[in-house]
Every structure is written in C-alpha cells, then in structure tokens.
Amino acid sequence: MQPDATVVKSALSRCDIDVSVQDVENLGLVCRVSAEDSRAAVGSLHDSDLAFDFLIDVFGIDTGGAVDVVYRLRSLSRDEEVTVKAAYPYGAALESVWDLFPAALLPERELAELFGLGLNGHPNPRRLLTTDGCDPYLLKSNPVRTAEEVRERDGQLVDREHLARTFGSLNAARDGEGQQAKPSAYRAPAIMPAGVRRIPTAVDARQAEHLMLNMGPQHPSTHGVLRLLLELDGETVVAGEAVIGYLHRGIEKLAESRRYGALGTLMDRGDYVAGIHGELAAALATEKLLGVEVPRRANYLRVLLGELNRIASHTVWYGPMGLDSGAMGLFLYVFRDREALLDILEEITGARMMFNYIRPGGVLRDITPTADAKIRAFLDAFSVYVEENAEILMGNEIFQARTQGVGVLSRDAAVAFGLSGANLRASGLNFDVRRDRPYAAYSELDFDVPVAEQGDIYARCAVRIEEMRQSARIIRQCLDGMPDGEFTAKVAKVLRPPAGEAYAAVESPRGELGVHLVSDGSDAPYRFRYRPPALFALGAGESLLPGTLIADAVVTMGSMDLILGEVDR
Amino acid sequence: MALDRFTGENSTLFIRSEQLFDVARRKSLWYMAFGIACCAIEGLMHASGPKYDFDRMGVFFRASPRQADVMIVAGTVNWKMADTVKRLYDEMPEPKWVVAMGACACMGGPFREYPNVVMGVDKIVPVDVYIPGCPPRPESVQFGFITLMDKIKAQTEERLAARRDGR
Numbered sequence: 259m260q261p262d263a264t265v266v267k268s269a270l271s272r273c274d275i276d277v278s279v280q281d282v283e284n285l286g287l288v289c290r291v292s293a294e295d296s297r298a299a300v301g302s303l304h305d306s307d308l309a310f311d312f313l314i315d316v317f318g319i320d321t322g323g324a325v326d327v328v329y330r331l332r333s334l335s336r337d338e339e340v341t342v343k344a345a346y347p348y349g350a351a352l353e354s355v356w357d358l359f360p361a362a363l364l365p366e367r368e369l370a371e372l373f374g375l376g377l378n379g380h381p382n383p384r385r386l387l388t389t390d391g392c393d394p395y396l397l398k399s400n401p402v403r404t405a406e407e408v409r410e411r412d413g414q415l416v417d418r419e420h421l422a423r424t425f426g427s428l429n430a431a432r433d434g435e436g437q438q439a440k441p442s443a444y445r446a447p448a449i450m451p452a453g454v455r456r457i458p459t460a461v462d463a464r465q466a467e468h469l470m471l472n473m474g475p476q477h478p479s480t481h482g483v484l485r486l487l488l489e490l491d492g493e494t495v496v497a498g499e500a501v502i503g504y505l506h507r508g509i510e511k512l513a514e515s516r517r518y519g520a521l522g523t524l525m526d527r528g529d530y531v532a533g534i535h536g537e538l539a540a541a542l543a544t545e546k547l548l549g550v551e552v553p554r555r556a557n558y559l560r561v562l563l564g565e566l567n568r569i570a571s572h573t574v575w576y577g578p579m580g581l582d583s584g585a586m587g588l589f590l591y592v593f594r595d596r597e598a599l600l601d602i603l604e605e606i607t608g609a610r611m612m613f614n615y616i617r618p619g620g621v622l623r624d625i626t627p628t629a630d631a632k633i634r635a636f637l638d639a640f641s642v643y644v645e646e647n648a649e650i651l652m653g654n655e656i657f658q659a660r661t662q663g664v665g666v667l668s669r670d671a672a673v674a675f676g677l678s679g680a681n682l683r684a685s686g687l688n689f690d691v692r693r694d695r696p697y698a699a700y701s702e703l704d705f706d707v708p709v710a711e712q713g714d715i716y717a718r719c720a721v722r723i724e725e726m727r728q729s730a731r732i733i734r735q736c737l738d739g740m741p742d743g744e745f746t747a748k749v750a751k752v753l754r755p756p757a758g759e760a761y762a763a764v765e766s767p768r769g770e771l772g773v774h775l776v777s778d779g780s781d782a783p784y785r786f787r788y789r790p791p792a793l794f795a796l797g798a799g800e801s802l803l804p805g806t807l808i809a810d811a812v813v814t815m816g817s818m819d820l821i822l823g824e825v826d827r
Numbered sequence: 828m829a830l831d832r833f834t835g836e837n838s839t840l841f842i843r844s845e846q847l848f849d850v851a852r853r854k855s856l857w858y859m860a861f862g863i864a865c866c867a868i869e870g871l872m873h874a875s876g877p878k879y880d881f882d883r884m885g886v887f888f889r890a891s892p893r894q895a896d897v898m899i900v901a902g903t904v905n906w907k908m909a910d911t912v913k914r915l916y917d918e919m920p921e922p923k924w925v926v927a928m929g930a931c932a933c934m935g936g937p938f939r940e941y942p943n944v945v946m947g948v949d950k951i952v953p954v955d956v957y958i959p960g961c962p963p964r965p966e967s968v969q970f971g972f973i974t975l976m977d978k979i980k981a982q983t984e985e986r987l988a989a990r991r992d993g994r
Contacts, residue, residue: 388943389907395943402940475911476861476892483863483908504908505864507931508941515940523937530865574868593876600873611865611962823864 259695260286261308261338273302284546284760288341293327296344297353300329303340304358309333310340313359313676315789316366318373319776320398321345325373327352328774328787330761334673334689341761348397351376354383361676364502364797372396387503387826395511402508402515468496471808475504481578482822484796484815488808495811498803500796505826513786518544518753519617521786525773526612528788529824531574534560534567535766536788537616542697542762543775544618547755555743556620557699562736563606563615564698564764565729566633569640570599571767572726575819579719580651582816583660588650595643598636605629618753620746630737637730644730648723652716661715665802665814668713675798678791679769680721681818685713691765702739705732715817722819725767752781768792768819792824849983852896852922853976859895860888861915863902866929866962870901874965886972892918897975899968900948903931903938909951916952924979926971927954930961937961 263279266287270277275295282288291299303310310331319326324345332339346352352375356362367386370377374394377383385392393400474485483504489497509524516524521544525536538560545552573592580588600610606629607615607622615622651657667677672685682689690707692700708724710717757779763772769791776785795818802814834840862871875881875888889895892915904912916925927948930936935946948954955978958971 387907388905392906392943395941400942403942404940408935408939408946475908476859476915482867483902504905504911505903506905506907507903507938507944509938512938512941527865527937531868574872590877593873594878597873597876597878610964611869 259338261333261336261340263287266303266308266340269306269308270299270302272306273298275299275302282341282759284758285341286339286761288343290343290345293344293346293350293353296327296329296342297355299342299344300331300355301358303331303342308338308340309335310338311335312673313355313361314339314770315772315774315787316355316362316369317774317787317789318369318375318396319785319787320373320396322398324348325350325375325397327369329355330772330774334687337694346375349374349376351378353378354380356380359676360674360801361794361797364793368793382499385503387506389503395508402511474501481816481820484820484822484825486803486811486815488803488811490808493807493809495803495806495808498800498811500800502796502822502825505822507827509827510786510788513783515782517781518755518783519751520614521783522614522616523612525788526614527823528790528827529766529768529771529792529821530611531821532567532571532767533611533613534563534616535764535771537614538564538698539762539764539766539771539773539788540775540786541616541618542764543760543773544753544755546760546762547758547775547777548618548749548753550619550747550749552620552698553744553747554699554741555624556745556747558736558740559621559625559745560616560698561700561703562625562633562733562740563603563613563621565732565736566599566603568729568767569726570596570603572722572729573599575722575767575816576647576651576719579813579816582813583651583657585651585654585657588647591643591647591650595640595647598639602629602632602636605632617746617749619749620744622746624745625740633733633737637734640730644723644726652719652723658716660810660813661719661817662712663714664810665715665806665817666713667798667802671798671801672713675801676794677769677798678794679765679767680718680725681769681795681798683708684710684717684721686711691763691770695763697762697764699736703732703735705735715813718817718819754779754781763789766791768795768821768824788824788827790824790827792818792820792822796820796825843987846983846987849979853979855885855887856897856924856972856975857887857889857895858897858899858926859892859915859919860890861892861898861901863900863904863908864931866901866932869962869965870899870928870958870968874968876965879965879969881969881972884969884972892916893920895919896922897924897926897972898952899926899928900932900952900954901928901962903936904945904948904951905943906945907943909945912948913951924955924975925952926956926958926968926975928958928968928971929963930959933957933959 267279278290280288310333312332312334314330314332316329327344329342371385469490471488475483485501487499488495509528521540522537525540526533529536573596577589577592604610607613667685669686672682688709705728708721710721755777759776761774763770772789774787778784799815799818927933932948938944939946956971956975
C-alpha cells in the first residue's frame with residue numbers, strides 16, 4: 259500500500275534530486291520536489307526498482323503563491339502508491355511526462371489550461387476543455403459568478419463580446435454584416451497527434467487526398483458530446499483526435515463554493531449514469547478528513563445502492579453498444595431492465611438519476627420493505643434477463659466477427675494509459691478497487707473479479723457482463739446479511755473538516771473514480787479533484803484509432819464506456 | 828384512420844391546407860437526436876424507451892438536423908458548445924421548435940455560477956417550451972411535448988382568427 263519512505267528517498271537521491279518525503283495522513287507518502295526536478299523525479303520513480311508504472315492522476319492545486327502539480331503514482335506489481343508534488347510559479351511551463359506515462363496526455367493539457375501554465379515537450383499542447391479567450395478558471399484569482407450576476411440573467415440579454423468571439427461569422431451573417439465577416443474561430447486544427455503527418459497516398463496510381471472527417475459533437479454514436487476529428491484514407495482512419503470540453507461545466511471549481519454535504523449533487527452530475535459512486539467517493543474523502551466512523555448498516559446500504567447503480571450504468575453502456583454495432587433490439591431489452599432498476603432506486607433515494615443519497619457519515623434514509631421486495635423480484639427476473647441479453651449480443655456471430663480481435667489494448671498499453679475498471683481487467687490486469695482497496699462493506703462480501711486476457715472489444719463486453727452477474731450476487735448478499743443499526747452516523751449539519759488532504763477512490767462502473775480533497779478548515783473544500791476514469795479511457799481509445807476502419811472506430815470508442823459528463827466535468 | 832371516426836366512412840373532408848399541415852406537424856414532432864448531458868438519458872433514451880414510448884405520440888428521433896422539427900436541448904450548454912447548438916438550430920428546416928429540457932438548458936442549473944456555462948439556452952436560440960427539473964422525468968418531457976402541440980394548435984387558431992377578423 260505504502261512504500262518505505264527511506265527507499266523512495268534513496269531512489270530519488272540517487273538521481274541527484276533534492277526531495278523531502280513526508281508521510282501525510284489519508285494521503286500516504288508525499289515527495290516534494292522542485293519544479294525543475296519534477297519530471298526527473300517522476301521518471302526515476304518510474305524507472306527504478308520501485309516500478310511506479312501506473313499514473314493514477316495528475317492535477318494542480320492553487321496554493322495561493324504557486325500551483326502545486328500533483329502526480330499520484332501506483333506500482334501495480336508491488337501494490338504501492340506515492341504522491342509527488344512540485345510547486346510551479348504562476349504562468350510557468352509544465353514539463354510533460356507523457357513519454358513516461360501516456361496517460362498524462364489529456365490531464366496535462368487540462369491542468370495547463372485551467373491553471374494558466376505552459377506545456378513543454380507535449381505533442382499537442384493546445385487547449386483541451388475551453389475555447390480561446392477563457393480564463394484559467396481553477397486559479398483562485400478567477401472567482402465564479404456571484405449571486406447578483408446570476409440573478410441579473412434576464413437583464414443582461416446576451417454577452418455580445420463572448421458571442422462574437424465564439425460565433426464569428428455565424429452571427430455576423432445573421433446580423434447582415436454578411437460577406438466581410440471574419441471566419442469562425444471554429445476551425446479544424448492543423449496539428450494532429452504526435453508522429454502523424456498528412457501524406458497523400460497513391461491508390462491505383464492516382465494521388466488521393468486524405469479526408470478530414472469531423473464526427474460530433476452532435477453524432478448519435480459518440481455517446482454524448484464527444485467530437486472525433488478523423489483523418490481518413492478511404493475508410494481507414496490514419497489519425498484521430500478526440501476534441502472534448504463540450505460539457506465542461508466546472509464541477510471542480512464549483513465544489514470550492516459548495517458545502518461538504520452538497521458535493522454529492524455535483525458528483526451526481528459528473529458521472530451521471532453512476533451517481534452513487536461519485537457521491538460515495540466524495541463522502542469517503544470527507545469522512546477521511548473528519549475521521550467519522552460509518553455505521554455498518556450504512557456501509558451495506560452504500561454497497562447495495564452502488565451495485566444496483568452499477569448494473570443500471572452497465573445497461574446504458576450495453577444497449578448503445580448494440581446500437582453502435584448495428585443491433586437495435588437490444589437497446590429496448592436493456593432499457594426494460596434499467597426502468598426496473600430506476601424504479602428501485604427511486605423507491606430508496608427519491609430520484610431516478612440525481613440521488614444525492616450518500617452523505618458524509620452514512621446515507622440519507624433507510625431502505626423500505628417495499629424496496630427490499632422490489633429488489634428481490636428484480637434479481638429473480640434479472641438472472642434470466644442478463645443471460646438473455648448476453649446471448650442477444652455476445653452470442654451473435656456478426657457481433658463476434660466485428661469485435662473479436664478489434665480494438666486490442668495490450669496489457670502494457672492499458673497500464674501506460676492509466677486505464678482502470680473493466681477496461682483494465684479486459685486487458686489481463688487483475689486490479690479492482692473494491693477488492694484491493696476495500697471501502698464500505700466490500701471486505702465482508704464475497705464476489706469474483708472477472709478478468710479477460712484478449713484486451714479486445716469482445717473481452718471488454720464479456721468482463722462487463724460478468725460484472726453485472728457479480729453485482730447481482732453482491733446485492734443478494736447485502737439484502738440477506740443487512741445488519742441492524744443506524745443508517746447514518748451523527749455528524750454536524752455544517753461540516754468543517756480539519757485542514758488536510760485526503761484521497762479516496764471507489765470502483766465506479768467506469769473504473770477508479772478518485773476524489774482528492776484539500777480542506778482548509780472552512781465549510782467548503784479548498785480544492786476538489788475528481789479523477790475521471792473515463793478521461794483516461796478516452797486517451798487509450800484515441801490511441802487505438804489509427805489503423806482502424808471508421809465503423810470499428812465507433813465500436814471501439816463505444817466499448818470504452820465513456821461518459822462525457824465525467825470526461826469534461 | 829382516426830379521422831373516419833368523426834366524419835364517417837368514405838366521407839369527403841374539406842380542410843385548409845395550412846390546417847392540415849399543422850395537424851400533421853403536431854402529430855409528428857420529430858426531434859433531433861442531440862443529447863448533451865444527463866438529461867439526454869432521461870429525455871431522449873428513456874422517454875423513447877420501452878416504458879414511456881414516445882413513438883405513440885408521433886415523437887421520434889432523427890439523427891440529422893435536416894430531418895428534424897424539434898430540438899431538445901438536453902443538458903448544460905457551455906461556450907464551446909454554444910456554437911454547435913446555434914449551428915444545428917440554423918441547419919434545421921422551418922418550421923422548427925426548441926424545447927429547453929432541464930434546469931441547465933432553462934437557466935444554467937446548478938452550474939450557472941461557472942463562467943464557462945451559458946445561463947440558459949434562450950441566450951442562443953429561441954425557446955418554445957421550458958421543462959424544469961434536474962433532470963426532468965420522462966413524463967415531464969412528454970408533458971412538455973403535449974404543451975408544444977397545444978402551442979402549435981393555438982398558433983394556427985390565432986392565425987385563422989386574425990384572418991377572419993380581416994387583420
């Protein structure tokens with residue numbers, strides 16, 4: 259879990275890096291290095307015997323005088339974690355570590371953009387989430403809109419200046435300024451991902467140009483507002499780039515003006531098909547800071563709801579997966595199951611999607627006997643339905659032909675891109691937060707972690723189907739073994755955790771959903787970092803694009819189970 | 828056909844063409860499959876799924892804005908997305924309607940304080956029906972569409988009345 263401080267220190271000192279190693283409560287080992295040494299430090303941890311080969315997260319914290327860049331690393335072979343921190347002055351250039359950890363490609367861009375840093379040595383150092391002219395929002399010097407500004411919404415009709423910047427010619431043409439208008443700022447970028455150059459190919463001795471295809475953000479098979487820029491040679495993808503940020507709505511920034519009990523409302527809307535898991539991560543981090551003991555019954559309720567939500571989330575992935583590969587009917591079958599699940603969730607929490615059910619200290623309310631009966635009825639039906647659904651899609655010969663051996667992520671690639679959850683396990687790596695870092699009541703429950711070796715789309719499907727079966731098993735255990743007692747601990751109405759930092763991770767349906775919480779002792783977090791597993795999956799999916807057929811690109815991206823609310827936050 | 832019930836079989840029916848068109852428009856509000864955020868799961872997927880079955884109201888999804896009558900803005904619109912929303916709206920053929928679904932599309936919702944978020948999609952495109960909720964239930968979306976149908980009907984009647992009065 260935690261490496262020996264002296265070993266880490268000596269590994270870093272061997273590379274002439276000045277480092278101070280500290281054991282921070284709730285966070286583990288924290289190595290503080292200077293900004294110049296940050297890349298070397300991360301590199302030496304990666305290359306040394308400690309073998310920190312998995313980048314959990316990279317993000318920033320505005321400490322008031324500088325931007326703390328935080329790398330959280332994991333060694334999968336030794337099962338240890340370490341945090342590296344480096345203070346960058348405002349406006350300095352961040353040294354990219356993407357060649358060590360390709361997982362850093364997207365988060366580093368986000369970090370540089372939202373903290374106003376430069377980016378050195380990155381193949382694609384452009385903005386990721388916002389449009390040109392937006393401020394680095396996560397800096398403390400850029401406050402959110404005040405209540406007055408929000409109230410004036412109807413008075414201030416249109417932000418003309420911003421409109422002009424965003425719309426360019428579109429608006430001008432509408433206002434009759436017509437032909438002379440400047441072209442829209444919305445332009446396909448000339449740079450493609452690293453190592454790819456645009457070369458005309460020869461087809462039948464003729465020169466054929468590559469076609470740039472813009473897929474999304476309005477495209478029925480991108481599962482939300484993902485935009486893919488594809489460079490096509492015939493039907494083959496030569497290069498592909500994911501453009502995101504169409505749903506960037508500042509969950510991390512807004513959390514800094516929310517109370518701890520209300521963080522769940524934001525997390526619900528981040529990963530919006532698995533809200534319980536987001537709430538749970540935020541609550542766990544808060545509880546770590548507060549030092550609250552959660553009652554056993556609350557833990558069981560958390561697991562129960564989490565697993566119900568996991569099945570509900572997998573149905574949203576599984577049905578559209580059929581749509582992506584051309585099977586319409588499955589969508590209707592799985593939505594029958596999902597309706598039953600949402601009915602149960604509504605019975606317990608009061609909402610179909612945005613639960614805000616898991617609060618620091620426990621859960622909002624107890625489970626009712628009606629809900630218990632409903633869940634049991636659902637489990638009986640689901641044990642038949644899940645086999646049926648699996649057979650409809652996975653047993654289909656066409657689907658097998660389209661997915662077996664397509665979109666293969668090797669074990670090394672999966673680790674390098676920081677994948678987690680079912681995507682990681684489909685590539686042959688056996689890591690599950692529920693089993694390896696038990697939280698809530700998972701240590702008392704019996705379940706299998708499915709692993710597949712092939713790493714292709716079919717393997718990812720198989721792992722998720724098996725996860726649904728295991729979830730049903732866990733739910734049954736929770737119902738049968740539900741302990742008596744309180745459903746929530748006694749906590750204050752307004753939580754003021756002591757100053758400190760905490761990292762808590764849960765296994766959401768998309769993978770390791772982590773929350774890094776920095777408290778300054780007030781009633782709102784100082785910094786709230788949401789580790790989005792889907793963002794890392796997107797980076798891996800992007801790397802799979804070159805060389806695939808365009809129809810396979812759709813299925814590949816679909817199989818990564820992206821939720822854009824989580825990718826963009 | 829349902830009309831037979833009112834007019835009897837093999838009867839001849841006289842109707843103004845614009846009235847006929849408005850009936851047709853009301854009964855076949857095809858929406859554009861354009862889900863932005865969480866609301867898309869409820870408003871587009873569940874509403875057209877097996878339980879709520881949007882099809883029975885003649886509401887069906889089209890993948891292209893050029894074949895759509897209604898745009899459901901289902902989710903938070905930020906300044907990066909605003910361009911696309913506007914462009915898609917412009918690409919839809921007349922007559923067209925916009926349904927702002929959920930708190931975010933109505934006024935920014937829980938994200939209204941973030942400077943990158945547009946405080947309501949009505950700042951970009953004209954909105955016909957606002958559906959409150961976060962997210963609204965599929966029933967709310969269906970009620971929103973019934974309201975929209977009533978609105979179209981009312982517009983026809985208004986137009987006819989105006990003509991009758993010689994305005």
